[in-house]
Structures are given as C-alpha cells and as structure tokens.
Amino acid sequence: MKVPxxxxxxxxxxxxxxxxxxxxxxxxxxxxxxxxxxxxxKTSTILxxxxxxxxxxxxxxxxxxxxxxxxxxKIAEREVPVVQINTGGNCHLDAPMVRSALQHLPLDELExxxxxxxxxxxxxxxxxxxxxxxxxxxxxxxxxxxxxxYPGMFTxxxxxxxxxxxxxEVFEFDHAEYERGIRMVNPGVPVFRVSCKTGxxxxxxxxxxxxxxxxxxxxxxx
Amino acid sequence: MHELPATxxxxxxxxxxxxKAGASRIxxxxxxxxxxxxxxxxxIQFYFDIISRDTPAExxxxxxxxxxxxGRCGECGHTFPVKPPVPRLCPExxxxxxxxxxxxxxxxxxxxxxx
Numbered sequence: 001m002k003v004p005x006x007x008x009x010x011x012x013x014x015x016x017x018x019x020x021x022x023x024x025x026x027x028x029x030x031x032x033x034x035x036x037x038x039x040x041x042k043t044s045t046i047l048x049x050x051x052x053x054x055x056x057x058x059x060x061x062x063x064x065x066x067x068x069x070x071x072x073x074k075i076a077e078r079e080v081p082v083v084q085i086n087t088g089g090n091c092h093l094d095a096p097m098v099r100s101a102l103q104h105l106p107l108d109e110l111e112x113x114x115x116x117x118x119x120x121x122x123x124x125x126x127x128x129x130x131x132x133x134x135x136x137x138x139x140x141x142x143x144x145x146x147x148x149x150y151p152g153m154f155t156x157x158x159x160x161x162x163x164x165x166x167x168x169e170v171f172e173f174d175h176a177e178y179e180r181g182i183r184m185v186n187p188g189v190p191v192f193r194v195s196c197k198t199g200x201x202x203x204x205x206x207x208x209x210x211x212x213x214x215x216x217x218x219x220x221x222x
Numbered sequence: 223m224h225e226l227p228a229t230x231x232x233x234x235x236x237x238x239x240x241x242k243a244g245a246s247r248i249x250x251x252x253x254x255x256x257x258x259x260x261x262x263x264x265x266i267q268f269y270f271d272i273i274s275r276d277t278p279a280e281x282x283x284x285x286x287x288x289x290x291x292x293g294r295c296g297e298c299g300h301t302f303p304v305k306p307p308v309p310r311l312c313p314e315x316x317x318x319x320x321x322x323x324x325x326x327x328x329x330x331x332x333x334x335x336x337x
Contacts, residue, residue, distance in 0.1 A: 145307075177310075
C-alpha cells in the first residue's frame with residue numbers, strides 16, 4: 001500500500017527554529033547566524049563588529065564549535081556575555097542546540113545576538129536556527145570560485161562579508177567573479193569587503209548592520 | 223557525519239506516517255532531494271541501514287528522486303538544469319548573466335507499507 005507523505009524532513013528542526021524566532025521577537029532581540037568555512041574569520045569578524053557597535057546596542061554571542069572553548073574565551077575577554085556549544089563532532093548547529101544555549105544568556109539585557117555556527121560551507125545552510133539575519137563570511141584565500149562550488153550556502157545569505165581583503169593582490173582574487181557567483185543564486189545581496197586585520201571596510205559593514213537594526217526596531221514600534 | 227541528523231529526520235517522518243496509516247512495516251521510502259542541498263544518497267542509505275534497525279523501517283529501500291536547480295540566462299532566456307558546481311556561463315550563448323533557482327527540496331514524498 002502506498003501512503004502519500006509529502007513532509008519536509010527537517011520539519012522538527014524548522015519547528016523549533018520558529019519557536020526560537022517567536023521568543024526573539026517577544027524579547028526584541030535581533031539574531032545573526034554567522035556561517036563560513038573554518039578559518040574564514042567568523043570570530044575575528046564578530047570581535048571587530050563588537051568593537052564598533054554603538055554602546056546602545058548590547059550584544060551577546062553563542063559560539064558553536066565541534067570542540068574547545070577557544071573562541072568563547074576570546075569573546076569573554078571583551079566582557080560580552082557568551083555561551084559555548086560543543087557539538088561533539090556534529091558539523092552544524094541546529095535549532096534545539098540554540099534553544100538550550102539561550103538559558104545561559106541574560107536575554108533580557110541583550111539587543112543583538114551573534115550565533116557563530118560551526119565552520120562549514122555545507123550543512124549550516126540546511127538548518128534554520130530562528131535568526132533574522134544570515135551572514136555568510138567568505139575570505140580571500142578560499143578563492144573566488146567558492147560561490148560556484150557551494151551555491152546552497154550563498155542562496156540563503158542576507159549579507160556577505162568578504163574578509164582578508166588585504167590579501168587580495170597576493171591571491172589574485174577576482175572580485176567580479178566572486179560577486180557574480182553570489183548574485184547568480186542570490187541577486188541583490190550586499191557584499192562587503194573587509195580586512196579584520198587592518199580594519200579596512202569594517203566600518204561600512206557595521207554601519208549597514210546598525211542601520212538595519214534601527215530599521216527593524218523602528219518598524220517593531222510602528 | 224553530515225547526513226546523520228538528516229537521516230534521523232527522514233526516519234522519524236517515515237515512521238510517523240506509517241504509524242498513522244496503521245502499517246506494520248515500511249517496504250520503501252520515496253524521497254525528493256534537491257541538488258543544491260549537498261546531501262549524498264549513498265551516505266543517507268548508509269546511515270539509514272544502521273539507525274532503522276529494530277524499527278518497522280528496517281530493510282526499507284530508499285528511492286531518491288533528484289531535483290536539479292534551474293538556470294536561466296538573463297540574455298537569451300535559455301533554461302537548463304543545474305547541479306553544483308554551478309556554471310559560470312550560459313551554455314547556449316556564453317552570457318554571464320545567469321540566475322539560478324530551486325534545488326533545495328528535501329522531503330519524503332510517499333512510503334510503501336504492509337498493512
């Protein structure tokens with residue numbers, strides 16, 4: 001006997017992601033899912049962003065990693081509330097992991113939450129967390145062909161930050177090709193070129209982020 | 223590692239559907255998988271054979287229907303199926319103005335069961 005099913009396989013995750021999102025909306029908390037390959041500069045970009053955020057925006061961070069608390073320790077040094085999730089080998093964060101991490105953060109005091117996903121350009125794209133902004137960080141040494149090889153990751157991005165721009169000449173990085181690859185699957189998505197090392201371009205990215213947060217806040221109060 | 227949680231999700235969906243249908247055993251599961259999801263059929267099957275042991279889905283055959291993404295040329299309007307790595311140029315006219323959509327499907331379409 002054939003039984004029609006037509007059910008999304010990741011619906012259990014999506015359901016929890018929806019609940020996370022509801023909670024974030026109630027709290028007025030904006031949440032960024034930070035995705036990138038290992039070593040692209042997720043933690044560096046978060047740190048550079050934290051440094052430049054206006055004081056009125058109080059941030060927190062969830063650090064996802066296969067193991068260790070190296071990244072969480074770096075954030076904690078800045079006296080920003082942080083909680084570490086070790087996935088124990090799992091290659092992405094999922095919505096239930098985020099939900100259980102939330103109880104360790106002073107959510108009432110926060111306006112902006114960064115969730116640093118596990119370094120990986122594949123699986124994190126398939127698991128919603130309840131975030132309202134998906135940030136994909138690329139980096140120059142990875143090469144300008146990455147959007148063509150990992151289109152799924154770039155499809156869901158709300159914004160792309162290309163890090164290690166200071167190395168563009170050394171790696172003969174073709175920005176036009178990179179951005180064409182991104183816009184092929186995701187037209188109109190903003191792409192910022194930054195170097196977390198020199199600080200170049202970071203102000204522009206943070207200005208865009210703050211502007212977006214203010215717009216969301218204004219529409220929530222409207 | 224990548225396919226394990228996804229396979230667990232697929233097993234849960236199939237077992238739930240079988241239970242609701244009052245079925246005692248699942249013979250096969252028809253899945254639809256988009257080509258941009260990065261899920262690998264063999265790897266899903268591998269995990270499925272392990273985690274379905276001692277469930278009504280043990281020994282079930284997984285049948286994969288692959289859905290490519292669709293490429294559309296902004297220049298000549300040519301449409302064509304796309305799998306990663308996505309092409310740089312329109313295969314018809316060589317234009318760089320491609321738009322790619324779809325290929326993100328991941329669902330259980332139906333199951334075949336014994337009553």
